Amino acid sequence: MLRTCVVSLLLALPALAAEEEDGGVLAELDAGAAGEVPSAPAEATAAAVEAPTPEPLFKKVIDVTGYGMSRTQFTRARTWGLVPTNDLPQLQQLVEFNAQVKVSVRPHSYLSTDVSLVANWGGFYRGVDSAGREVALPDKQSPQVQPLVSINELFISHEFVPELNLLVGKKRIVWGTGLAYNPTDLLNPRRDPTDPTFQRSGAWLAQVEAPLSFATFSVIFAPTVLKQTAGIPTHVLGWPTWDLKDSQLHYQLAARVYTLLWDTDLSLMFFFGNRSIDDFEAKPRIGLTFSRVFGALEVHGEALFQTGSPRDFLNGACVASTMAALQCSIAKTPYASKAQLTSTDLRPRVLVGARYQFSDDSLLSLEYLYQHDGWNRDHFQDLANGLGLIPESRSLGLDVTQFPGASALFGGTTPDGLPVRFSFDPRGRHYAFLTFQKPRLFDDFTLQAVVIANLRDLSTTVTPSVTWSATEWLNLSLLGFVPVPGPDALAVKTPQGTPITEFGITPFAFRAMFEARAFF
């Protein structure tokens, strides 16, 4: 039998040889890429093969997308707290219409815009009377309820050659790898860590970028917008002569080298700024970022290295007592100063974090932020002393909003005026950001909880939310914001003995909001 088969095989050799000359199976394997005809099945050969049509050299494309959003928010003013609530509307209604348009204006050039019209209403203000009793206050036009136009982005981009492109206009460019916070972001308005998708506003800048095979080089010049009308900058770089606050140029120059090395995103940044986002003058800074995935675990980090600090520090001598505060007021000694602005000591800000994706697509993210220039316990004690003076200061006509960070306590807007759910201005040294997200619960629901914690006093802000994707174009969300004071043992205390923790002194007891967002 074996011999018979060998003979049969020999007989078959000519046929096999003929097949081999045609390339055989291996030739067919390459046919797909090489464009040769494989032995297609009957149904495939029956399929109509369209004649190739020549591609137009340039096809103008206008791409429009956006959304309409309604946000109804109730805030319970903490009138019994130390921070005044007079400018905090308890009921707020915000309506936003956003349009994002991208137009290819010529080959390798496109114009892109992202504009929001925001209408805002607020009312039901609450405060305390001279006897300390809670009272209703008349409605007013507080900064939080002004209608506005926000040009989040408006830029033109041109690619001279694939290795060189230019971008001019307003754009949000984020080089940092942090999810909740980016210490290396010296260009853009800060985003809300509980709602990073809401802050899309960028900075006016010009960027030259060279994406090469081994690295991408970017250089940005961002003149600071000093005055603007309806979102359109009217004065950049320097103050107008009729409102000459200083004669300096305000700008940020930034350069970055990005490379993918050993499956790790690595960026080295250099900044040189002059009175840009802060009061630093001719300040060089260096930034580093990395990000890598290990299976389902992503780890990342970013660090900003700078000398000195632009942070406000309370003048402890001025808040030691009512008498001291009065003396400072009479002598025009500021309650706060940038005491470390010209320091030559290294003051790094570092964020490290990890994100784990579970098999059901649930996501757990934990980040730690260290700010060397952040307030220590003594600095927070100065704040507590100052807050303890508020009741008396009010009656003496002192302006408590001069306290550093007061805007974060009172307000809910970004520097460019766009309302945010939660204004986060980390003043301490150690923070943790914890995010858990469980998508597709009953297919259409997403549960999320964000916890921001000051690790010194363990005060936190807890932000639970549930989002229902009712249709492909409509999301309905219910959110809560609950500040939780840390333990008294870790709190600093006012002279009256009231414990003070960072998130324990927010001017609201809780906040709840309902949001409907319809995409188009």
Add this chain to the structure above:
Amino acid sequence: MRTLVLCLVSSLAFAAEPTAQEILAKYDAVMGPGTFEAQTEMTATREDGSARTYGMRFLKRDADKFRVWFSEPASVKGQEILRLGDNAWVYLPNLKRATRIANRDSFQGGDFNNADVLRVNYTADYDAVLVPSDKADALTVELKAKSTETAYDKIRLTVRKGDLQPLKGEYFGTSGQMIRSATFSEHKEFEKGFVRPARIVMQNEVVKARKSEMVTKSFKLNVDAPPQRFMQADLGK
């Protein structure tokens, strides 16, 4: 004489039968050819029977460079995905930035995972052996992951005899449980001499009511795909 004919036929069949590696190479050539651009539509059917449809454009270059632009529905329009070697990023227009994603992540919440769509390189990722097939006109190979980085621990891939077009895939997790199964159908000649399935239905074998269907609307080979389109800095542009 009858024996001779049988031997002849079996010898011919044996000689012409491709190896497991050749089947894998053919799969990669069909499902992820060197450079191409494609318009596709993915419909994800959920447990309650409702469905979500996503429109997207793919651009691929070399063996390991992949880019996806989402155009539908409005809630995900502007999202992009980039895969470069073992690395993948997603660009979210609302965040205005790219974040890294893992190979195992679900592709837009459907039943395909990112590796199914963005990493068609079985030759590099799996060792394969031929195993007996359920069908007489098909060949089956069993794939075993070369590393723990792959989306599946084991795959049983069935292809059509003759042109080796994929017909069926069964995908197993590390526990040995079948977690997905795919049916490849409507094999179509998108360009002269290039045939591939126009429809892939990925059945969720853990939650039987779930499945996702990927339909290829157009498929062009050898398109212009500059390397800059496959850089992280290009996301969002």
